[in-house]
Amino acid sequence: MASxxxxxxxxxxxxxxxxxxxxxDVEKAKKAMEVFFSIRGSSPELLNNxxxxxxxxxxxLSIINxxxxxxxxxxxWLWFWQIxxxxxxxxxxILDVKLFFLSTDAHFLDVDEISDEDxxxxxxxxITLKYLTKINLSIQRKLSKYxxxxxxxxxxxxxxVNAPPFIDKIYSVIKPFVKKEIIEMIHFHxxxxxxxxxxxxxxxxxxxxGGTRPSLSERKKETLELFARHRDTLMREDLWRPSKANSxxxxxxxxxxxxx
Numbered sequence: 001m002a003s004x005x006x007x008x009x010x011x012x013x014x015x016x017x018x019x020x021x022x023x024x025d026v027e028k029a030k031k032a033m034e035v036f037f038s039i040r041g042s043s044p045e046l047l048n049n050x051x052x053x054x055x056x057x058x059x060x061l062s063i064i065n066x067x068x069x070x071x072x073x074x075x076x077w078l079w080f081w082q083i084x085x086x087x088x089x090x091x092x093x094i095l096d097v098k099l100f101f102l103s104t105d106a107h108f109l110d111v112d113e114i115s116d117e118d119x120x121x122x123x124x125x126x127i128t129l130k131y132l133t134k135i136n137l138s139i140q141r142k143l144s145k146y147x148x149x150x151x152x153x154x155x156x157x158x159x160x161v162n163a164p165p166f167i168d169k170i171y172s173v174i175k176p177f178v179k180k181e182i183i184e185m186i187h188f189h190x191x192x193x194x195x196x197x198x199x200x201x202x203x204x205x206x207x208x209x210g211g212t213r214p215s216l217s218e219r220k221k222e223t224l225e226l227f228a229r230h231r232d233t234l235m236r237e238d239l240w241r242p243s244k245a246n247s248x249x250x251x252x253x254x255x256x257x258x259x260x
Contacts, residue, residue: 013112017152020114035150039142041242045094046139050102051235052227057102060095065216066103066223071204076117076156077107078204082216086126093134097143102234103223104151109230118153119200121209123216125162125191131170144177156185159196161209163188 018036022028040047050057063085069078081100085091147155160167167188175183189195196209205211206219213219233239 013114017108017114021152021154023154032150032152035145036152037240037242039146039150040240043142044237046098046101046142047239047241048237050098052102052224052231056095057099059090060092060099061224063090064096064099065220066099067206067216067219068103068107068223068226069204069213069219070113070115071201073201073204074117075113075115076119077115077153078200079118079120080123080206080216080219081121082123082208083126084217088126088128088130088134091131091134093136094139097139100143102227105234105239106226106230108152109233110226116154117156119157119159120155121159121161121196121200123161123208124164124167127164127167127170129166129169132173135173137173140174141177144174148179148182155182157199158182158186159189159199160186161189161193161196162191164191 018029018033019026022032052058052061063083065080065082065084067078067080069080070076071078083091187195187199194210196205202211204213206213207215227234
């Protein structure tokens with residue numbers, strides 16, 4: 001089972017991502033791999049039918065800007081997400097989560113370097129209380145567990161920028177699904193604030209956040225090119241997922257996988 005799954009990725013670099021993300025604690029790395037595969041194996045609604053050129057993925061891409069950028073000043077990656085849909089008329093939560101998996105998978109396929117830190121910046125300038133009617137709590141639970149326990153990254157900071165006064169109401173719905181360690185990483189920045197600069201250098205920030213890099217809308221071309229490069233692989237329904245013939249207990253075979 002393990003060897004089959006490992007063959008779907010770039011072997012050593014795949015194992016190294018998990019080992020590195022867990023600071024080379026082998027048992028923690030094995031557990032992270034179990035979460036990674038088990039959630040992906042039980043989430044066809046998030047990982048199937050995600051051709052970036054399909055109408056439904058083009059729909060969510062039309063209102064979401066994503067940029068994955070390696071810092072110019074240090075060995076860390078910055079993950080930017082920005083919504084551009086003031087009335088949330090086009091926004092669909094499940095498509096947003098599907099896009100998250102698509103973009104992170106594309107990053108892991110494309111980049112061999114392993115960062116010492118990962119920083120997430122979420123721009124919620126167009127979020128309204130209507131967002132509460134969009135959230136699917138079952139999917140949110142899966143997503144939070146995957147992000148908290150399964151992704152092979154060293155998450156260090158999460159910044160919510162352009163946070164409206166009512167962000168606490170939205171946050172209160174999501175917070176129960178988030179581990180304490182992650183909660184302590186979250187920083188909120190109100191509109192027209194420059195507090196983000198205390199954490200991230202201007203040379204690493206897009207124009208809209210007072211930085212010197214191109215805007216997220218300009219950088220979107222890079223993201224689309226990333227998807228195009230790996231489109232065939234991203235469309236595979238067996239990518240980093242246990243086969244349908246394998247039971248969930250077989251995912252546990254990673255407990256015996258030697259990665260030290």
